[in-house]
Amino acid sequence: MYSQEIESLLKSKKIRIGDKVLIIRGKSEYAGILMPRIKLGDVSSLVIKLPNGYNIGIKHEKDMKIRRLEPGRPIRFKPAEAVQRKDPEKPTVSILGCGGTIASRVEYTTGAVYPAFSPADLLLSFPELADIANIKSRKLFDLLSEDMTPEHWKIIAQEVVKEIQSGVDGVVLMHGTDTLHYTAAALSFMLRDLPVPVVLVGAQRSSDRGSSDNLVNLVSATVVAAQSSIAEVVVCMHGSMSDDFCYLHQGTKVRKLHTSRRDAFQSVNVRPYAKIFYPDKKIEYLRNDYKVREKKTVKLDDKLNTNVALVYVYPGIKPEFIQSLRNFDGIVIAGTGLGHVPTNPMNDKFTQSLLPSLRNLIHSNIPVVIAPQTIYGRLDLDVYEAGRMLNEIGVIGDGCDWTPETALVKLMWVIGHTKEMGKVKEMMLTNYAGELGDRTV
Amino acid sequence: MYSQEIESLLKSKKIRIGDKVLIIRGKSEYAGILMPRIKLGDVSSLVIKLPNGYNIGIKHEKDMKIRRLEPGRPIRFKPAEAVQRKDPEKPTVSILGCGGTIASRVEYTTGAVYPAFSPADLLLSFPELADIANIKSRKLFDLLSEDMTPEHWKIIAQEVVKEIQSGVDGVVLMHGTDTLHYTAAALSFMLRDLPVPVVLVGAQRSSDRGSSDNLVNLVSATVVAAQSSIAEVVVCMHGSMSDDFCYLHQGTKVRKLHTSRRDAFQSVNVRPYAKIFYPDKKIEYLRNDYKVREKKTVKLDDKLNTNVALVYVYPGIKPEFIQSLRNFDGIVIAGTGLGHVPTNPMNDKFTQSLLPSLRNLIHSNIPVVIAPQTIYGRLDLDVYEAGRMLNEIGVIGDGCDWTPETALVKLMWVIGHTKEMGKVKEMMLTNYAGELGDRTV
Secondary structure (H helix, E strand, C coil): CCCHHHHHHHHHCCCCCCCEEEEEECCEEEEEEEECCCCCCCCCEEEEECCCCCEEEEECCCCCEEEEEECCCCCCCCCHHHHCCCCCCCCEEEEEECCCHHHCHHHHHHCCCCCCCCHHHHHHHCCCHHHHCEEEEEECCCCCHHHCCHHHHHHHHHHHHHHHHCCCCEEEEECCCCCHHHHHHHHHHHEECCCCCEEEECCCCCCCCCCCCHHHHHHHHHHHHHHCCECCEEEEEECCCCCCEEEEEECCCEEECECCCCCCEEECCCCCCEEEECCCCEEEECCCCCCECCCCCCEECCCCCCCEEEEECCCCCCHHHHHCCCCCCEEEEEEECCCECCCCCCCCCCCCCCHHHHHHHHHCCCCEEEEECCCECCCCCCCCHHHHHHHHHCCECCCCCCCHHHHHHHHHHHHCCCCCHHHHHHHHCCCCCCCCCCCCC | CCCHHHHHHHHHCCCCCCCEEEEEECCEEEEEEEECCCCCCCCCEEEEECCCCCEEEEECCCCCEEEEEECCCCCCCCCHHHHCCCCCCCCEEEEEECCCHHHCHHHHHHCCCCCCCCHHHHHHHCCCHHHHCEEEEEECCCCCHHHCCHHHHHHHHHHHHHHHHCCCCEEEEECCCCCHHHHHHHHHHHEECCCCCEEEECCCCCCCCCCCCHHHHHHHHHHHHHHCCECCEEEEEECCCCCCEEEEEECCCEEECECCCCCCEEECCCCCCEEEECCCCEEEECCCCCCECCCCCCEECCCCCCCEEEEECCCCCCHHHHHCCCCCCEEEEEEECCCECCCCCCCCCCCCCCHHHHHHHHHCCCCEEEEECCCECCCCCCCCHHHHHHHHHCCECCCCCCCHHHHHHHHHHHHCCCCCHHHHHHHHCCCCCCCCCCCCC
8 A cells, every 4th residue: 555645545536456547757757657665665655657668666745746648458368277288298397586676567567566376377477388388386485686606506496396306397486686696696607406397587677568577487487497408597688689599508618698688698618509589489509518418416515604795806905894794605806808907016116915814814814705797708817927926825617617606605605515625625726517617609 | 938949949040029920839830920028928928919900929948930021111100200290270179098918019119118109109090080189198007907996986087187178179088998988987987077078088099000990089089079069088999809999988878898899888778879980981860868068067976985896696695695795895796697695585494684784884874875787777676575674674776787897997986075875875876977877778
């Protein structure tokens, strides 16, 4: 419910949730569908969904005017049974919901922002799914993906294992895009010996938006889960700004690289595994170095120590900042260039070397891992003095081509297993899930 | 000097610095030019320059063998006067040295890693420069660019002003690439009313490497300084992996996006200003929204408050980490997606909202600025709940398309001018140097 003031105003104008309205405030006009108040949102702001699909909040003020443009259309669902017929010839895919924009269609119809979804909802929204596979679906939680924590990664990993143990041919995870690549990396480490694909998918635009990517992404992800020969954690998202194909990215080698574009997700330092064509539902493999489907027993290895800091260095960064990290159990430094931090071999009077602080952390048994803030490319600590000095004090990462985000997630996983510094280094430099590429493209 | 042990070994084999040598250690062989010991480097590691142009250090151990492959060739320079003839028909360009790989040629000849360079050195190394302009040159300092601090930005800005006041037609800054984009952003804010171009240039590969980019980059940068109509701070670097052109990037809209590729620098959210073709030395303008050369007086506005933290958020980031930043005078948060941090509107039991800590910082008059960790794209705090909540507590940046690095440098500059929160916000949202694009490409 909105504030009493707003509710009275709406009542007096006979405007209902779902109606298309025009709001005039000062010199600004907003036309869109009147939405229910967002849970925990401001009671005195009207929420409308703009034609571009985004919701905006408009503070109710004295000079505000509102007028109905079109009445809303009531939407009804068929009962779930009507759309669920199991076809024994088809593979079975579990679709698990973890929140995010991709599930946003149901918002408007239920009046809540993050509702549950059932197989029926999904199949009504995306009837093509039924052609691809028998769909099982359930919601794990409703969460904005920026609110996702390592504890949620564990829940997802555990639930994926249950689904796989129940015999499905693949799992799709509907996930918000903000932190989708962190979750993909985490699951890549936590799910060992996968017999089937685990496909993360999201949407950059909500589904009532003309340019929404959720249909193409979800259908393509389901094709991958049902049919692909890749038994790894992968990310399936739009490959271009058109609706003709998705890329399938390796879970440890992908990053969100645009705030809003549909092709925001990009493989980093590797080619994508595959292209999934829409509407053909064909998979074109671009690499063949993936783990294949085979009969084996998935293992859950979800030990994490999440007390890890991620620090991007920058000019003027202070040693005290590094020193203040001594209560963490591990540090990832996103260094400049080939993996550098200020080391001041020239004894410049203005430069403050971070070496003594980093050395202190390492001497206190806090592993320090380096990653490139350039995002793309491979670390090389042997080219310049700064790198060699970092190597000498025992910073981990020389020669690695991981993103800062994958390095962070891997460090959480590794120090969940051991506190012994030598073992941490050994595990960090062991290639568990393709996170260490042989050759950077 | 290397350790006595190494010096004796070299003496016994009659090997001199500059000789091409083969070092065998265990199963590894390294062939390259024996370099002098790196200043402050490990005395018991031999440094050789590999055929790929990179220096590596090889620890001297008992089982190490060294053998001379070819004697070194002595290199002599002509005296400076021989190459400096002023042509009154040509424009004059100042080339100022700030260290970095681009100046690495001289390393070998002087036996030091970061030597001074003179116009004579430059013109002998790059004779094409004399065809473009009369060259003035001097070294400001020798610094690995990861050691660059905001104090060095001030020195550079002050020296650029002096050069412009002396009447040159353009200034080229030779700079290490690690933090070149931070310096470019800083100079964009500090140098007001530029009458001529100020061009930052670097090299990703040292000049004794076959694939070095320093010739093409430096010649192209000098063409821009001498001839281009753009009177702004710009970055001139390889545009592709071939040697056929450079891109000219706007100083506030460029980022190093690869550890090692020659085309590591990319314009973010805008097209580059221009392409500079090599060897034609032709400029093709790709935009026309730049400030043009005109007779005006450059103003130095180098007030900075550098006590600023840059924090990339990640799943599981703790409110205590944000609280620990209260001794900074400003904070840049690189948020996820459209500019989010954990806010937990769903009251999830695992999620820890950063909102209270951020609100506390803002209430303590510490401005908090948001930037996208996706690097590309524009912030929009009006789409989702998390964004609206950040807007409500007064986080600065809604609608901006700056990189985290440009936002950081701008905040240092803005809070160097005012501590008044309203004024900080107003200045942050004022477009001083093209850092706020109208439209994101």
